[in-house]
Amino acid sequence: MLIPVILAGGSGTRLWPLSRAARPKQLVAVVGDETLLQQTARRLLAAAPASRIVVVGAREHDPEVRRQLRALDPALGSHRLLEPAGRNTAAAIALAALYALDRFGSGSVLLVCPSDHLMTRPERFLAAVVRAGSLAASGDLVTFGITPSRPETGYGYIQSGGARADADGALEVIRFVEKPSLRVAEEMLRAGGHFWNSGIFLFRASRILDELRRHAPEILERVQAAYEARTDEPDGALSVPEERWGAIPAQPIDTAVMERADRLSVVPCDPGWSDLGSWQAIWEHTGQDEAGNASRGDVLLENSAGCLVRAEGGRLVALAGVRDLAVIDTPDALLVAGRGESDGVRTLVAALVAAQRMEAQMGRGEDRPWGRFDVLHEGPGFKVKEIRVDPGGKLSLQSHRHRAEHWVVVSGKARVTVDETVLDLEPDQSVHIPLGARHRMENPFDEPMHLIEVQCGSYLGEDDIVRYEDVYGRT
Amino acid sequence: MLIPVILAGGSGTRLWPLSRAARPKQLVAVVGDETLLQQTARRLLAAAPASRIVVVGAREHDPEVRRQLRALDPALGSHRLLEPAGRNTAAAIALAALYALDRFGSGSVLLVCPSDHLMTRPERFLAAVVRAGSLAASGDLVTFGITPSRPETGYGYIQSGGARADADGALEVIRFVEKPSLRVAEEMLRAGGHFWNSGIFLFRASRILDELRRHAPEILERVQAAYEARTDEPDGALSVPEERWGAIPAQPIDTAVMERADRLSVVPCDPGWSDLGSWQAIWEHTGQDEAGNASRGDVLLENSAGCLVRAEGGRLVALAGVRDLAVIDTPDALLVAGRGESDGVRTLVAALVAAQRMEAQMGRGEDRPWGRFDVLHEGPGFKVKEIRVDPGGKLSLQSHRHRAEHWVVVSGKARVTVDETVLDLEPDQSVHIPLGARHRMENPFDEPMHLIEVQCGSYLGEDDIVRYEDVYGRT
Numbered sequence: 001m002l003i004p005v006i007l008a009g010g011s012g013t014r015l016w017p018l019s020r021a022a023r024p025k026q027l028v029a030v031v032g033d034e035t036l037l038q039q040t041a042r043r044l045l046a047a048a049p050a051s052r053i054v055v056v057g058a059r060e061h062d063p064e065v066r067r068q069l070r071a072l073d074p075a076l077g078s079h080r081l082l083e084p085a086g087r088n089t090a091a092a093i094a095l096a097a098l099y100a101l102d103r104f105g106s107g108s109v110l111l112v113c114p115s116d117h118l119m120t121r122p123e124r125f126l127a128a129v130v131r132a133g134s135l136a137a138s139g140d141l142v143t144f145g146i147t148p149s150r151p152e153t154g155y156g157y158i159q160s161g162g163a164r165a166d167a168d169g170a171l172e173v174i175r176f177v178e179k180p181s182l183r184v185a186e187e188m189l190r191a192g193g194h195f196w197n198s199g200i201f202l203f204r205a206s207r208i209l210d211e212l213r214r215h216a217p218e219i220l221e222r223v224q225a226a227y228e229a230r231t232d233e234p235d236g237a238l239s240v241p242e243e244r245w246g247a248i249p250a251q252p253i254d255t256a257v258m259e260r261a262d263r264l265s266v267v268p269c270d271p272g273w274s275d276l277g278s279w280q281a282i283w284e285h286t287g288q289d290e291a292g293n294a295s296r297g298d299v300l301l302e303n304s305a306g307c308l309v310r311a312e313g314g315r316l317v318a319l320a321g322v323r324d325l326a327v328i329d330t331p332d333a334l335l336v337a338g339r340g341e342s343d344g345v346r347t348l349v350a351a352l353v354a355a356q357r358m359e360a361q362m363g364r365g366e367d368r369p370w371g372r373f374d375v376l377h378e379g380p381g382f383k384v385k386e387i388r389v390d391p392g393g394k395l396s397l398q399s400h401r402h403r404a405e406h407w408v409v410v411s412g413k414a415r416v417t418v419d420e421t422v423l424d425l426e427p428d429q430s431v432h433i434p435l436g437a438r439h440r441m442e443n444p445f446d447e448p449m450h451l452i453e454v455q456c457g458s459y460l461g462e463d464d465i466v467r468y469e470d471v472y473g474r475t
Numbered sequence: 476m477l478i479p480v481i482l483a484g485g486s487g488t489r490l491w492p493l494s495r496a497a498r499p500k501q502l503v504a505v506v507g508d509e510t511l512l513q514q515t516a517r518r519l520l521a522a523a524p525a526s527r528i529v530v531v532g533a534r535e536h537d538p539e540v541r542r543q544l545r546a547l548d549p550a551l552g553s554h555r556l557l558e559p560a561g562r563n564t565a566a567a568i569a570l571a572a573l574y575a576l577d578r579f580g581s582g583s584v585l586l587v588c589p590s591d592h593l594m595t596r597p598e599r600f601l602a603a604v605v606r607a608g609s610l611a612a613s614g615d616l617v618t619f620g621i622t623p624s625r626p627e628t629g630y631g632y633i634q635s636g637g638a639r640a641d642a643d644g645a646l647e648v649i650r651f652v653e654k655p656s657l658r659v660a661e662e663m664l665r666a667g668g669h670f671w672n673s674g675i676f677l678f679r680a681s682r683i684l685d686e687l688r689r690h691a692p693e694i695l696e697r698v699q700a701a702y703e704a705r706t707d708e709p710d711g712a713l714s715v716p717e718e719r720w721g722a723i724p725a726q727p728i729d730t731a732v733m734e735r736a737d738r739l740s741v742v743p744c745d746p747g748w749s750d751l752g753s754w755q756a757i758w759e760h761t762g763q764d765e766a767g768n769a770s771r772g773d774v775l776l777e778n779s780a781g782c783l784v785r786a787e788g789g790r791l792v793a794l795a796g797v798r799d800l801a802v803i804d805t806p807d808a809l810l811v812a813g814r815g816e817s818d819g820v821r822t823l824v825a826a827l828v829a830a831q832r833m834e835a836q837m838g839r840g841e842d843r844p845w846g847r848f849d850v851l852h853e854g855p856g857f858k859v860k861e862i863r864v865d866p867g868g869k870l871s872l873q874s875h876r877h878r879a880e881h882w883v884v885v886s887g888k889a890r891v892t893v894d895e896t897v898l899d900l901e902p903d904q905s906v907h908i909p910l911g912a913r914h915r916m917e918n919p920f921d922e923p924m925h926l927i928e929v930q931c932g933s934y935l936g937e938d939d940i941v942r943y944e945d946v947y948g949r950t
Contacts, residue, residue: 017793300826302819313809315788316834318492318827320812320819322800327811334788336802336811337795344777344795351775352793359791376851376859377927381902382885384851384859384927404903408881408929410857427856428879428931432905452852452859452929454883456903 001052002133003108003205004044005096008037008057008065008115009086013349013360014277014342017333018310022362026116027064030276031285037065037115038072043122047111047129050075054099056092057115059084059239064367066235067390077236079103084242089199090256091248094212094223097205099238108205109136112253117198118285120272125200128269131168132202140164140265141211141258142202143173145195147270151185154277156197156254159188164265173264176254195268197254208257216256222248278342279326283308293319297329308339331374332364369472370395371448383460385453387441389414393449394442396470403457403464405433407441412449415442425451438468476527477608478583478680479519480571483512483532483540483590484561488824488835489752489817492808493785497837501591502539505751506760512540512590513547518597519588522604525550529574531567532590533558534714539842541710542865552711554578559717564674565731566723569687569698572680574713583680584611587728592673593760595747600675603744606643607677615639615740616686616733617677618648620670622745626660629752631672631729634663639740648739651729670743672729683732691731697723753817754801758783768794772804783814806849807839844947845870846923858935860928862916864889868924869917871945878932878939880908882916887924890917900926913943 011024019025026037034042044053050073057065059082069077081095093112100108111129119125125144132142145158156178160171176197180188188194201208212220226244233239258264274281286294286308293301297311299319306324311317313329328335337345352360365374365386370393376384389395389412397417407416408430415424416431417440425431433439435457443449457464467475486499494500501512509517519528525548532540534557544552556570568587575583586604594600600619607617620633631653635646651672655663663669676683687695701719708714733739749756761769761783768776772786774794781799786792788804803810812820827835840849840861845868851859864870864887872892882891883905890899891906892915900906908914910932918924932939942950 300823302823302826303816304819311809313788313790315806316808316832318808318810318812318823320810320823321816322811322813325797325800325811327809329809331790333791333793334786334802334804334809335793335795336797336800338797341778341796344779348775348777348793348795351777357791377861379861379925380886382927384861386852386854386859406881406883406903406905408931410854410929410931428881430881430905430907430929450854452857454885454905454927454929456883456885 001104001107001109002048002111003100003104004048004053004111004113005093005100006037006040006044006053006055006113006115007089007092008055008061009083009092010114010116011058011086012116012277014345015279015282016345016349017330017335017359017363018312018328020362021360022060022366023064024061024116025276027061027068030282031118034072035068036118036276038068039118040113040115041069041072041076043119043125044111044113045073045076046122046126051078052104054079054081054096056081056083056096058082058086062237063369067367080237082233082237082239084240084245086250087245087248088250089253090212090216090219090251091223091245093208093253094220095227095240097209098224098227100205101209106206109133110201110203110205110208112201114199116276118272118274118276120285122271125269125271128267128271129202132170132265132267134168135164135170135265136202136204139204139207140170140263141207141261142170143258143264143266144198144200144202144269145266146198146273147268148189148194148196151182151189152196153179153182153185155179155275157185157188158195158197158266160193160195160266160268170265170267173266176259195266196273198269198273201253211257211261215260216251219249219251219256278340279308279328279337279345280340280342283326283339306339330363333359369393378460381456381458383455385455387451387453389441389443389449391443391446391448394444394471395440396467396472396474397438397440398468399436399438399466400457400464401436401466402459403455404435405456406454407431407433407451408454409449409451412443412447413445414449414451415444416440476579476582476584477523477586478575478579479523479528479586479588480568480575481512481515481519481528481530481588481590482564482567483530483536484558484567485589485591486533486561487591487752489820490754490757491820491824492805492810492834492838493787493803495837496835497535497841498539499536499591500751502536502543505757506593509547510543511593511751513543514593515588515590516544516547516551518594518600519586520548520551521597521601522586526553527579529554529556529571531556531558531571533561537712538844542842555712557708557712557714559715559720561725562720562723563725564728565687565691565694565726566698566720568683568728569695570702570715572684573699573702575680576684581681584608585676585678585680585683587676589674591751593747593749593751595760597746600744600746603742603746604677607645607740607742610639610645610740611677611679614679614682615645615738616682616736617645618733618739618741619673619675619677619744620741621673621748622743623664623669623671626657626664627671628654628657628660630654630750632660632663633670633672633741635668635670635741635743645740645742648741651734670741671748673744673748676728686732686736690735691726694724694726694731753815754783754803754812754820755815755817758801758814781814805838808834844868853935856931856933858930860930862926862928864916864918864924866918866921866923869919869946870915871942871947871949872913872915873943874911874913874941875932875939876911876941877934878930879910880931881929882906882908882926883929884924884926887918887922888920889924889926890919891915
């Protein structure tokens with residue numbers, strides 16, 4: 001039985017400010033209208049029903065992961081394995097394998113896929129999965145090797161050998177090659193038989209656990225210990241305790257297992273794959289005008305060429321007389337970089353992290369289990385937020401020690417609790433939450449609810465909150 | 476008697492989006508902390524008392540002009556001549572001359588200065604004015620010629636001849652040269668005796684009126700007709716009727732008079748002058764780091780050089796791996812341009828104007844006679860504004876046909892009228908203005924008042940307003 005496993009735990013910063021620690025690349029519509037997670041899930045829905053797709057991701061991203069999956073298919077996201085912290089792919093795959101054996105039985109064959117890559121020709125990928133099926137069922141660890149189109153130094157490679165017996169185009173794996181120098185990459189391209197390592201794998205759950213037991217026993221034991229202490233959460237989520245999970249060595253499956261395992265095969269495949277790991281790659285995969293400008297949003301271009309422009313900050317972006325830039329505008333941070341400049345972006349983000357700048361962590365808003373908030377404006381003694389509560393969403397019963405709040409509903413309906421009073425507000429109705437009052441906002445109605453909050457007080461940090469009751473276990 | 480006349484009616488678009496039609500360059504702190512208008516006024520305060528400084532400017536900019544002048548010196552701005560529309564410098568100077576004769580008498584000597592230029596060594600300018608004083612008093616039309624530092628093709632030139640008799644360094648004017656080709660500019664620089672035409676003049680009010688009568692009689696007659704129909708407004712402003720003013724031919728004083736007049740002289744001067752007419756010029760006059768980056772605001776630079784960066788949009792601006800760019804960020808529009816690219820910016824702005832984009836006209840906020848508002852956010856059926864009302868400011872008594880409003884005071888105190896009710900609100904107090912209610916906001920207190928307005932309604936344009944009473948005559 002084929003069990004697609006989406007690894008959604010990545011947290012790269014190469015696409016800052018489009019992606020942030022709190023909203024990594026896979027949760028962003030980097031290319032196209034759907035997020036990369038959604039595109040990945042959509043591809044896999046062609047291989048297995050929604051009810052069999054497993055997602056492993058960070059606990060903190062789960063509300064957004066769940067929302068994105070549900071938006072694609074209401075039956076998606078019913079197997080969400082929440083990691084309290086990222087422990088790299090060996091641990092994530094081990095957890096998924098244990099879960100699949102329990103849940104789907106010993107015949108489970110895992111199709112492990114990163115969640116943040118692009119495929120422009122997914123039908124070719126599906127065909128490769130079909131070709132690899134019997135090999136994996138019979139015990140091979142199958143990797144998918146992407147036909148290289150250039151001597152890329154940013155990817156690992158797989159060197160293939162002869163054809164696997166009985167296999168439909170699959171080749172033996174001679175070795176895995178780490179990110180090469182340009183010279184080595186050029187040689188591999190010339191020699192042929194080398195493929196990019198896509199990080200996509202197909203294997204029996206029991207086989208990968210066997211290999212983990214042999215080559216990375218500490219990882220497997222600790223993942224098992226964490227899995228044994230699991231909690232089934234409402235709504236298809238499974239979580240493992242932080243102290244056990246945090247103790248697992250963080251190692252990629254490639255070094256933990258693949259480079260050392262037997263019965264490895266590679267299925268070559270050319271599905272228009274990209275890891276979208278740089279602005280350059282995103283520019284290549286975004287529709288361009290005749291001057292080679294790829295723009296999105298409210299963009300005006302004059303005498304400019306070869307630019308990637310993302311106007312996502314709610315403002316007009318105008319370019320004049322520039323070449324080969326990436327201009328990435330968001331509500332709280334703007335990046336202007338050379339289109340091919342990835343080291344500089346990494347250095348910038350490192351500087352932001354070192355300076356503990358919020359812009360490295362999150363944008364002006366934040367996804368929450370109940371919906372989302374965005375800070376519209378801050379000034380001395382006040383803060384203005386836009387708050388959206390999903391149908392069924394319910395904020396905690398809470399109070400603040402340093403601020404009062406005004407809520408003005410602008411669409412949908414809100415149920416509001418202020419101390420002993422409960423009232424329902426419609427658009428253009430408002431309520432005042434005095435300093436210290438126990439209060440709660442919820443949306444037990446069918447439509448999304450949307451309000452403007454004006455906070456007044458001497459201290460307006462998110463940490464000024466006392467939670468008395470919370471349906472999401474945050475008290 | 477020396478009467479400084481500041482021409483504040485300019486409306487260039489070369490510095491978009493820092494300057495807009497509604498807030499032109501002279502009202503912006505382009506270089507330094509003071510606006511160019513304020514810097515101009517400050518220079519002139521060394522030559523004459525505040526009570527003798529005349530400002531000619533657009534009616535629509537007057538609230539901001541007045542505010543900026545008062546902020547510099549409470550006695551400034553008591554002679555503000557408001558133009559209903561820009562009719563170029565000949566008309567503005569004629570108006571100032573008529574006003575000065577009436578107000579300060581026949582001995583008035585006008586020192587006419589553009590309001591949007593920079594002088595880094597104003598003391599040299601003052602010395603030149605002193606040297607020019609007796610020539611102007613005796614009837615010369617004195618221009619100030621800037622010692623050229625490069626073969627600039629963007630300025631007009633003045634070719635000088637021999638020394639004026641009895642004059643302290645002043646030279647005769649042979650001719651005015653329009654913006655030259657590079658070849659011609661280089662020749663003039665080589666030949667010497669050529670100066671940039673700064674647009675600064677010193678002459679008796681009666682003399683310039685005589686010359687206007689001789690060389691541009693239609694302009695003078697129509698300005699006189701407009702002046703005769705003037706209205707003295709409260710608070711030092713004088714306005715002329717739109718229909719009369721609009722009928723005046725728009726012509727610069729240079730072509731209307733200077734190029735044809737007798738008794739012209741030029742006083743050479745090197746006051747570190749710039750017209751700040753391009754991002755290149757602003758970059759040159761802004762403090763730079765060792766890589767030649769001139770930045771202002773929340774800016775992070777990585778491997779970048781020669782850039783002018785203005786982070787004025789309330790967000791972080793990060794650059795990586797770029798050279799010689801102008802990155803101008805504002806709340807509603809961002810420009811990324813080659814630092815030396817001025818044609819492209821002009822073309823962009825022309826495109827915005829043609830598309831009737833608001834961004835060409837104004838930023839996200841607007842100055843009003845009573846203070847200012849800024850739009851924080853708009854969504855379907857709602858809009859959020861930040862409103863600031865100056866002490867003494869009073870909005871019109873008004874109503875709206877399509878929207879209700881919520882006001883939450885966040886600092887200062889507000890007096891609010893809603894139909895028959897008048898109440899005073901303190902920070903963290905709010906009021907609801909129902910659809911159709913006659914209402915008014917005012918600040919009769921000593922501190923600035925600051926509130927957040929949430930509008931709810933089907934139509935939220937600024938033109939949904941019925942004014943019943945207005946202290947600024949806008950009913």
